[in-house]
Amino acid sequence: MSRAPQADTHTLGPPNGVSVIQTHTHPLSAAATQQDTHTNTGGAPAPAVRMKKPHQEKDSDEYRQRRERNNLAVKKSRQRSKQKAQDTQQRVNELKEENERLEAKIKLLSKELSVLKDLFLEHAHNLADNATQPTSNADTGSSPAHNNGSTNGQ
Incomplete structure (x- = not known):
């Protein structure tokens, strides 16, 4: 378990009247802190902590300009997000x-x-039936190839 760093502070008063605070870290807490700064992937140091910018006065022009730019950026971002959601919904509706x-x-x-299959099967069945039936034209001496379909003998 790592322990929180324990520090001893001493105030020294130099001759010019300015106080200086010196911090001495406990040896066990220094080892714990050093152990915490290394990751489990080969002991590489952890990424640096990002420092905060100095506090700006809320009444300053620079602060107001930054806030305006930020507010516009947020507004544009939300508008783009809303438009993207609408476009996606429209595309979903079109695809449906x-x-x-x-x-x-x-x-x-x-x-x-299905209809065409039935017609085909009916036609194939009729052809098969015609092929197996004896021809009645053999008695009359005329063949179906020479018969032009007329019944009056022309």
Whole structure:
């Protein structure tokens, strides 16, 4: 377990009247702090801590300009995010409509395929029946190839 660093502070008073605070770190806490600064991936030091910017007066022009720029940036970011969500929803709706149209087309084409299969099978069945039946034209001496379909003998 790592312990929080323990520091002893001493105030020294130099002859010019300015106080200086010196910090002495306890040896055990220094080892714990050193151990905490290394990651578990080979002992590389942890990333540096980002320092805060000095506090600006809220009444200053620079502060107000920064706030205005930030407010505009936030407003634009939210507007872009909202627009992206609307565009995505519109695309979803378009794809749903297209999907419905395609599903209806699939049903129509499936029905058409079924009808055509039935016609084909009926035709194939009729051809098979005609091929197995003896021809009645053999008794009359005329062949079906020479028959032009007329019944009056022309």
